[in-house]
Amino acid sequence: MQPLIDTHIHLSRxxxxxxxxxxxxxxxxxLQSQGVVQAWAGSFDALLHNDIAGVNGRLAEECRRxxxxxxxxGSVNPMLxxxxxxxxxxHEQFRMPGIRLHPNYHGYRLDDPVFGELLRLCxxxxxxxQLSALMEDKRVQHRLLPVPPVDLAPLPEAMKRAPGxxxxxxxxxxxxxxxxxLRLAAAGVCFETATIxxxxxxxxxxxxxxxxxxxxxxxxxxxxxxxxxxxxxxSDLTAEQMKAVCEENAxxxxxx
Amino acid sequence: MIWDLHCHFSGVSGKTPQERxxxxxxFADRMGVERLCVYMGMSWSRDPSPxxxxxxxxxxxxxxxxxxxxxxxxxxxxxxxxxESLEEINRCIGxxxxxxxxxxxxxxxRSEELDPIVRRTAELKAVIFQHTWLKTDGQEPAESTPMDxxxxxxxxxxxxxxxxxxxxxxxIGIRAIRPFRNVFADTGGGDPAAGFVxxxxxxxxxxxxxxxSDIGGRSFASQLAKVVGADIPExxxxxxxxxxxxRLLTPILREKGVRL
Ligand SMILES: [Zn+2]
Numbered sequence: 133m134q135p136l137i138d139t140h141i142h143l144s145r146x147x148x149x150x151x152x153x154x155x156x157x158x159x160x161x162x163l164q165s166q167g168v169v170q171a172w173a174g175s176f177d178a179l180l181h182n183d184i185a186g187v188n189g190r191l192a193e194e195c196r197r198x199x200x201x202x203x204x205x206g207s208v209n210p211m212l213x214x215x216x217x218x219x220x221x222x223h224e225q226f227r228m229p230g231i232r233l234h235p236n237y238h239g240y241r242l243d244d245p246v247f248g249e250l251l252r253l254c255x256x257x258x259x260x261x262q263l264s265a266l267m268e269d270k271r272v273q274h275r276l277l278p279v280p281p282v283d284l285a286p287l288p289e290a291m292k293r294a295p296g297x298x299x300x301x302x303x304x305x306x307x308x309x310x311x312x313x314l315r316l317a318a319a320g321v322c323f324e325t326a327t328i329x330x331x332x333x334x335x336x337x338x339x340x341x342x343x344x345x346x347x348x349x350x351x352x353x354x355x356x357x358x359x360x361x362x363x364x365x366x367s368d369l370t371a372e373q374m375k376a377v378c379e380e381n382a383x384x385x386x387x388x
Numbered sequence: 389m390i391w392d393l394h395c396h397f398s399g400v401s402g403k404t405p406q407e408r409x410x411x412x413x414x415f416a417d418r419m420g421v422e423r424l425c426v427y428m429g430m431s432w433s434r435d436p437s438p439x440x441x442x443x444x445x446x447x448x449x450x451x452x453x454x455x456x457x458x459x460x461x462x463x464x465x466x467x468x469x470x471x472e473s474l475e476e477i478n479r480c481i482g483x484x485x486x487x488x489x490x491x492x493x494x495x496x497x498r499s500e501e502l503d504p505i506v507r508r509t510a511e512l513k514a515v516i517f518q519h520t521w522l523k524t525d526g527q528e529p530a531e532s533t534p535m536d537x538x539x540x541x542x543x544x545x546x547x548x549x550x551x552x553x554x555x556x557x558x559x560i561g562i563r564a565i566r567p568f569r570n571v572f573a574d575t576g577g578g579d580p581a582a583g584f585v586x587x588x589x590x591x592x593x594x595x596x597x598x599x600x601s602d603i604g605g606r607s608f609a610s611q612l613a614k615v616v617g618a619d620i621p622e623x624x625x626x627x628x629x630x631x632x633x634x635r636l637l638t639p640i641l642r643e644k645g646v647r648l
Contacts, residue, residue, distance in 0.1 A: 149559070151582045152619045269579050271523040272557050278524060327579075330399045331415040331604045352582070355610075358617035359580035362609035366419055 134374055136361070137382035138163060138171040140262075140302050140324050140349030143194050143202075146176050148274045153353035160198050163352070166361060170382075171202055172262070174232040176354075178207035179267065184218050192226040203386075205232040205262055210246045211239055216253070223257050229386040230260030230298070236282045237267075243286035251294035260386050263287075264302040266327075267354065281307045288315055298385060303327045303351060305337070317341035322385055324349025325360050325377070334377070335367035343373055347381045389630040390421045390612075392601050393517070393550065394576035395459075396429030397447060399604020405430060405451035412604060413458055419608040421601075422630070426451060427462040427490040427517075429604070434528075435494040438472035441465055445480050452485055460637065462488035462517055467495040467502045474508055481512050487640045488515040488550075497532040497540045506540065510547040513640040517574070519552040522560055534564035541568040548636055550598065553577040558584045562591050569596075572632070576600030580610040585618035585628065594624035598632050 141163070143156055153159040163171055173195060177187040188206035195202040206222035208215050208231050222228045231254065240247060254261050266281035273279060284307065291297060300322040301308070306329070308316070317323075317340075326349045328337055337346060350360035364374065395412065402408035408430070416424060430447045433440045441464050448461040463480035465473035480486040489509045495501060497518050509516050518540070522533045534555035541549050547570060554573040555561025558581070565571040573588050573596060588597045601611035615628050634648070641648065 149583060152586060153582065268581070269556075270525050271521065272578065272581075273524045275524055329606050329610060331412065331607055333607050333609075354582060356580045356582045356613040356617035359610040359613035362419070362613050362616075363607055366415060366607055366609040368418075 133167040134378050135169040136167050136348055136378050138168045138350050138352070138357075138360075139300065139347045139382050139385070140326055141171045141173050141352050142176045142354060143173050143191060144176045146354055147180055148277070151353045153357075156194055156198070156202075159353055160201060162357060164201070166357060169201075169379075172205050172230075172382075173202050174205045174207060174262070178209075178232065179234055179237045182212065184209050184212060184215075185221065188218060188222060188226065192228070204228050205230050207232050207234065208250065209234075209238040210250045215250075219250070219253060219257070219259075223259055228259070230254075230262060232262040232264060232302075234264050234267075236279050241283060241286065242290050248290045248293035251290060251297050251299075255294040255297035258298075260298040260300065262300045262302050265304045265307050267303065269306070284308055284312060284316070287321075288319055291319055291321075300324065300347065300385065302349060305329065313340065317345045321345065322347055322381065325363055326351035326355060328363060332367045334363050335369060338369070338373060343376050344381055344384070346377050347385060348378050389626070389634070390419075390599065391423040391425075391630040391633045392416070392421050392603070392608075393425050393574055393598050393633055394552070394600025394602045395424040395426045396602070396604060397426065397451070398429040405447045406454045409451045409455045409459065413455065415603070415608055416458070419612060421608060422458070424459045425462055425488065425600075425633075426459050427488075428464050428492075434492065435468070436464070436466050438466075438469050438476070441473075442476060445476060445486075448486065449480070449484065456485060460488070461486035462490040464490045464492070465505065467491065467497075467499065467505055470501050470504055473505055477505065477508055477512070477514075481509070481514050485644065486514070487637055487644075488517055490517045492519045493528050493531045496530045496536055498536045502540055503543065506544045506547045506549075510544065513643060515548040515550055515636055517550040517552055520555045520561065521553055522555040522557040524557065534561035537571065538564045538568055541565070541571045545570055548572070550574050552600075553602070554584075554588065559587065562588050566591055571596070572636070573597045574600040575614050575628070576611055577602035577606060580613045580617075582617070585614050586620060589618070589620050589624055589628075594620065594627045595632055597628045598636075599629045
């Protein structure tokens, strides 16, 4: 079995429903039984909790219980006072390889100067950045929680303020197409598989962006993990492409 | 055995329906899907004139010429044009090879214009597939919700009705159709949200849940995952992936002399 690094999972509880695998031990067991050898975890709590320091502390602790399998990606909300301290703790105290951002849940646009500043600090600290474009289809959101997807158009400009930043977009493929996708890929941005759709979708994406830019990601446990895995089977990929997407690109992404 | 309730001629290249089918079948083979129910998708027409829906159905008939061993056709109609829709159902199902009727977003399914269409479909032992979406961010003007479909189903206990997408917002859609034993949940078309199929099986029973993918805009992968990745018994997965649809189509297939 080709080992998989799942770059996109979540711990704790989705705010609007219980999920079949929202207990960490059962999630870890399910992922391992599917051939996942490492999973990069954020926390659902980061979406709505204002005590982000608490969220990140719990995430780090939960990942420590499954050390070397779960890799924590803490969150930073630059709309909160003293967010720089959260960033410092993610890096220095919890030794996380990167952070995960939710601009739409936290309420800022990518042309806000604070976003550029956050990217710059991450580049300086050599922290990888995962930016989640959306969590769920806007047609099915809870009526009291309509959160539109992140507008990614200002991203190329913002990245200019942070030379060398390692950036991966999560859940980008429902909102990102055409010229912007190509520009971001050319600027070194990475992506993941969770929201790739259409028959043979992974193959089609690899026809558009360099093979080094696509990482395996499932968005589990919100999405059924098997979705991402079956997409690899649906596309006719070369052995080299398969290895790159499943494992190698991810290893390269966080070994800065 | 995997049968797919919900397929369109989209997401692949090819000038003719046969060419597109050949590609879709290629993916179906990779994923172990044996049979595809096909309707619409060479182009899209949300409120088709009779000429337009006849053209869409000609596409399906053309595809079936080469692929009748792998595909079943559903006839696309518009309840705004009742007489022409009935004639089209007679042409494609009564006198033709198709086995189901597809209704989309042209006319809300609560309206009484659907009644003769549903009655004729049931007479022919065919199934009705009605698109439903309950959108948090706003419906299309005439778009049906699962609640609208429940209303229709309550008037037609004799018909076999498939609730397309289970309303997208499936937690609500499942509840809306729960009281109506003649309504079945289509799993196709939404994101592979975990828990959908588990809830559907819990509330409707596995016999009332049917796998559909909504390819080519969707992947077989994301849609199959909802079922194969669900925390339900293997026997339930078999029902959902094919046995239920086979059971619903058996009367009309038998009538048409289709050997399975
Ligand atoms: Zn469809």
